[in-house]
Amino acid sequence: MSERILSVLVEDKPGVLARVSSTISRRGFNINSLSVGPTNIEGRSKMTIVTELDAVEQVKKQLNKLVNVIKIVELDPNMTIETEVLLLKVSINKDSQTSVIEKASLSNATSVDVGQDFAIFELTGSSKELDKFEALMKPFGIIEMVRGGRIALQSNL
Amino acid sequence: MTKEQLTGAELVIRGLEYLNVSTVFGVPGGAILPAYDPLYDSPIRHILARHEQGAGHMAEGYAQATGELGVVIATSGPGATNLITPLANALMDSTPLLAITGQVASTAIGNDAFQEAYTVGLSMAATKHNYLITDASEIPQVLKEAKFIATTGRPGPVLVDIPKDILNQVAAWVEPGDLDLPGYKPTTEPNPKMVQQASSLIKKSKKPILYVGGGIIHSKANNELFELATKFHIPVVTTLMGRGAFPDGHELCLEMPGMHGNYTATTSIQNADLLIAIGVRFDDRVTANPSFFAQNAKVIHADIDPAEIGKVRDAQVPIVGDAKSVIKGLIEALGDEKLDTENWVSELKEMKTEFPLSYKQEDKGPLKVPYVLEELQKLTKEEAIVVAGVGQHQMWVSQHWNFTEPNTWLNSGGLGTMGYALPAAIGAKTAYPDKLVLALDGDGCFQMTCQELITASTENIPIKIVVFNNGNHGMVRQWQKIFYNSKFSASELTHDTPDYLKLAESMGAVGLRMMEKSDIEKVFNKMLEINDRPVLVDCVVDPEDMVFPMVPAGGSNDQIIMNEEDLKNL
Numbered sequence: 001m002s003e004r005i006l007s008v009l010v011e012d013k014p015g016v017l018a019r020v021s022s023t024i025s026r027r028g029f030n031i032n033s034l035s036v037g038p039t040n041i042e043g044r045s046k047m048t049i050v051t052e053l054d055a056v057e058q059v060k061k062q063l064n065k066l067v068n069v070i071k072i073v074e075l076d077p078n079m080t081i082e083t084e085v086l087l088l089k090v091s092i093n094k095d096s097q098t099s100v101i102e103k104a105s106l107s108n109a110t111s112v113d114v115g116q117d118f119a120i121f122e123l124t125g126s127s128k129e130l131d132k133f134e135a136l137m138k139p140f141g142i143i144e145m146v147r148g149g150r151i152a153l154q155s156n157l
Numbered sequence: 158m159t160k161e162q163l164t165g166a167e168l169v170i171r172g173l174e175y176l177n178v179s180t181v182f183g184v185p186g187g188a189i190l191p192a193y194d195p196l197y198d199s200p201i202r203h204i205l206a207r208h209e210q211g212a213g214h215m216a217e218g219y220a221q222a223t224g225e226l227g228v229v230i231a232t233s234g235p236g237a238t239n240l241i242t243p244l245a246n247a248l249m250d251s252t253p254l255l256a257i258t259g260q261v262a263s264t265a266i267g268n269d270a271f272q273e274a275y276t277v278g279l280s281m282a283a284t285k286h287n288y289l290i291t292d293a294s295e296i297p298q299v300l301k302e303a304k305f306i307a308t309t310g311r312p313g314p315v316l317v318d319i320p321k322d323i324l325n326q327v328a329a330w331v332e333p334g335d336l337d338l339p340g341y342k343p344t345t346e347p348n349p350k351m352v353q354q355a356s357s358l359i360k361k362s363k364k365p366i367l368y369v370g371g372g373i374i375h376s377k378a379n380n381e382l383f384e385l386a387t388k389f390h391i392p393v394v395t396t397l398m399g400r401g402a403f404p405d406g407h408e409l410c411l412e413m414p415g416m417h418g419n420y421t422a423t424t425s426i427q428n429a430d431l432l433i434a435i436g437v438r439f440d441d442r443v444t445a446n447p448s449f450f451a452q453n454a455k456v457i458h459a460d461i462d463p464a465e466i467g468k469v470r471d472a473q474v475p476i477v478g479d480a481k482s483v484i485k486g487l488i489e490a491l492g493d494e495k496l497d498t499e500n501w502v503s504e505l506k507e508m509k510t511e512f513p514l515s516y517k518q519e520d521k522g523p524l525k526v527p528y529v530l531e532e533l534q535k536l537t538k539e540e541a542i543v544v545a546g547v548g549q550h551q552m553w554v555s556q557h558w559n560f561t562e563p564n565t566w567l568n569s570g571g572l573g574t575m576g577y578a579l580p581a582a583i584g585a586k587t588a589y590p591d592k593l594v595l596a597l598d599g600d601g602c603f604q605m606t607c608q609e610l611i612t613a614s615t616e617n618i619p620i621k622i623v624v625f626n627n628g629n630h631g632m633v634r635q636w637q638k639i640f641y642n643s644k645f646s647a648s649e650l651t652h653d654t655p656d657y658l659k660l661a662e663s664m665g666a667v668g669l670r671m672m673e674k675s676d677i678e679k680v681f682n683k684m685l686e687i688n689d690r691p692v693l694v695d696c697v698v699d700p701e702d703m704v705f706p707m708v709p710a711g712g713s714n715d716q717i718i719m720n721e722e723d724l725k726n727l
C-alpha cells in the first residue's frame with residue numbers, strides 16, 4: 001500500500017485537532033504522521049496527515065463533514081515537496097567522536113549540542129533521509145530521538 | 158442607546174425564544190440552575206423528565222414528529238453523561254437536536270470539580286458538532302449556529318456546553334448576525350449533469366426499484382417521490398427509517414426490505430437491474446452481506462451527505478443533494494418518457510400474493526403481536542403517530558402497520574435504543590396534543606425508561622402505551638433459539654413483575670390488560686376513549702413467537718428464512 005498525504009485546512013478553533021484525529025481513529029484508520037501549525041491566513045491552521053489507506057476517499061469525506069474543516073486536498077506525491085525534522089541524541093566517546101561527527105556532517109545534519117559523552121543532531125529532510133541517518137547513528141548508540149510530523153506542499157497548486 | 162444587559166442564563170433563554178423554540182425537555186441541576194431561573198418566567202414550555210435519557214428521547218420524538226428542532230437541557234456531569242445515548246441515537250437517525258448542558262465554572266474546568274465531566278469530549282463522537290462557551294456574549298450567535306447546523310444538510314444533534322460562571326456573567330443582548338461557517342456548506346442542489354446521467358439509466362431500466370429512506374422524510378419529499386414513482390411506474394421499497402415516505406397499500410409500495418423485511422421487498426432489490434437509492438445509507442440491516450446485495454443492479458445513489466455515497470456500495474451515478482431537489486430534477490429530466498416496467502410491476506405483484514407476511518392467530522391461543530396490531534389499526538379511525546421500541550415488536554409494527562404519511566412512524570433505527578418509545582411518544586404528543594400518539598413497546602424496552610410515565614401524567618400528556626408483554630427480551634430469545642441452541646441466557650423477564658396495572662395506576666395512568674382475542678376490541682376501545690390521562694395496556698402475548706421473514710446477519714438476501722420450517726434447513 002502506498003502512502004497518501006492529505007493537506008487539511010481547518011479553522012483554528014479549540015478541539016479541532018481532537019475532532020480530526022478522533023474522526024480518523026473512529027473509522028478504524030491509522031495515521032503514519034500528523035502535523036499541525038498556523039498558516040499565513042489569520043484564524044486558519046493546516047494539518048498534514050500521512051496515512052496508508054485504500055479508503056482515503058471515505059476518510060476525506062468524513063473529515064469534510066467536520067464543521068471546522070474547510071478544505072481537504074490530497075497531495076500528488078510526484079508534485080509534492082515534503083519535509084520532516086529530527087532531533088537525535090547519540091552517545092560518543094573518544095574513539096567514536098570523529099566518526100560520528102563526520103557521518104553526521106556528510107548527512108547534512110547540524111550538531112546543536114555536544115557534551116562529554118553525547119551529541120545532539122538536527123536534520124531536516126525527507127523521511128527516507130531521516131531513516132538513513134538514524135540507521136547510520138544506530139551502531140554508536142542512540143540515547144533518545146524525536147521526529148516531528150511530516151509537512152508537505154504541492155508545487156503546482 | 159445602551160444595549161440591554163443580560164446574564165448568560167438570560168441570553169440562553171432569550172436566544173431560544175429568538176429561535177422560536179416553544180418547548181424544551183430537561184432535568185435541572187447545580188451547573189445549569191442559573192438557566193432555569195429565567196426559564197421559569199419564559200413562555201417556553203419546559204417538560205420535566207425523570208431521567209435525562211428520557212428528556213433526550215422526548216426531544217427526539219418532538220423533532221421526528223415535526224421535522225423541527227428538538228431541545229433538551231441538562232446539568233453538568235451525570236446530567237450530560239445521561240444524554241449521550243439520545244445524542245448518539247439522534248446522530249444515527251439524523252434527528253435535529255439541540256442539547257444545552259451546564260458545566261462547572263470555567264475556572265474549575267480540568268480540576269475534577271464536583272459534577273465535572275468532559276462533556277465536549279464525551280459527546281464529540283455522538284454529535285454533529287459541539288461547543289464550549291467561553292464568554293457570555295457568544296451565546297446568541299452560537300445558539301443560532303447550533304440550530305442551523307442541527308437542522309440543515311444532514312440533520313443531527315448539536316451540543317452547547319456552558320460553564321456556570323458564564324451563565325452568571327453579564328453581557329449585552331446582541332441580535333445574532335450572519336453565520337460565518339467556512340467549513341460548513343451543505344450541497345442541496347444536485348449537479349444537473351449527474352441528474353441527466355441518472356435519468357438516462359432510468360430510461361434504459363426494465364427493473365428499477367426506488368430504494369428510499371429517512372432522507373425523504375427529512376427533506377419533506379414524499380409528494381415528489383409519489384409523483385416520480387407513479388408517473389413512471391417504479392416500485393418503491395421503504396426502509397425502516399423511511400416507512401411512511403410512500404403510502405403502504407399503494408400497488409407500487411413494496412414496504413420494508415432487509416433482515417426482517419417482507420419477501421417481495423427484499424427480493425425485488427436482488428432482482429432489480431437498477432437501484433434508485435435516495436436518502437438511504439445501505440445499512441447492514443438492509444443489505445445483509447453487501448457482496449450478495451443487488452448483484453445485478455446498477456446504482457444511482459442520491460444523498461445530502463457525500464460520505465454516504467460509495468461508503469458501502471459503489472454508485473454508477475453519485476448525486477449529492479437534497480432529496481426533494483434531486484427527485485424534482487429526475488422528474489423533469491425524464492419528461493414524458495414511458496418506462497417499460499409493466500412486466501416488472503406485475504411480477505412483483507404476483508410475488509406479493511405468493512409470499513405474504515403471515516402469522517397464525519388461534520381463537521383460544523395466546524395473542525400474536527401481528528394480529529393485535531392489525532386489530533388495533535382497524536379500531537383507530539384517525540391517522541396515529543406510532544412509536545416503537547427495539548426488538549421483535551418493533552419489526553412487527555414496521556411490517557404490519559399501514560403507514561401512509563411521513564412523520565407518523567418514530568423509532569430508533571440506527572442505534573436500536575431500548576427505552577426510546579415511551580419518552581419519544583411523549584415528545585411527539587407534546588408537539589401534537591390533538592393527535593393520537595401510540596407507543597407500541599416491548600416489555601424489556603418499557604422497563605428501561607418507564608418512569609417517564611410519571612412525566613406523561615404529571616405534565617398532562619395523554620399518550621397511549623401498549624406493552625407487548627412476552628415476558629422476554631423476545632428478540633434476544635429469538636436469536637438464542639436460532640443460533641445458540643435455545644440456551645436462554647439472561648433473556649427471560651417475567652410476565653407479572655411488575656404488575657403493569659398497578660405500575661400504571663401508581664404513576665397516574667390508567668392500566669388495562671388483554672390476554673386473549675376476545676379482550677382486544679373492548680380493551681382498545683376503552684384505551685382510545687380515555688383522553689384525560691395516559692393509558693397503558695398490558696398486552697400479554699406469546700413468548701414463543703418469532704419474527705419472519707429473516708435474513709441472518711451477514712447472510713445473503715437471496716436466502717430468506719420464511720418460517721420456523723425453514724430454520725431446520727439452516
Ligand SMILES: Cc1ncc(C[n+]2csc(CCOP(=O)(O)OP(=O)(O)O)c2C)c(N)n1
Nearest residue numbers: 548549550575599600601602629630631632
Ligand atoms: C439499550 C439496549 N440494550 C440492549 C439491547 C439489545 N436488545 C435488542 S432487542 C432486545 C430485547 C428487547 O426486548 P423487548 O423490549 O421485550 O422486545 P421484544 O423483542 O420482546 O418484542 C435487547 C436486549 C438494545 N437494543 N438496547
Ligand SMILES: [Mg+2]
Nearest residue numbers: 599600629631
Ligand atoms: Mg419482550
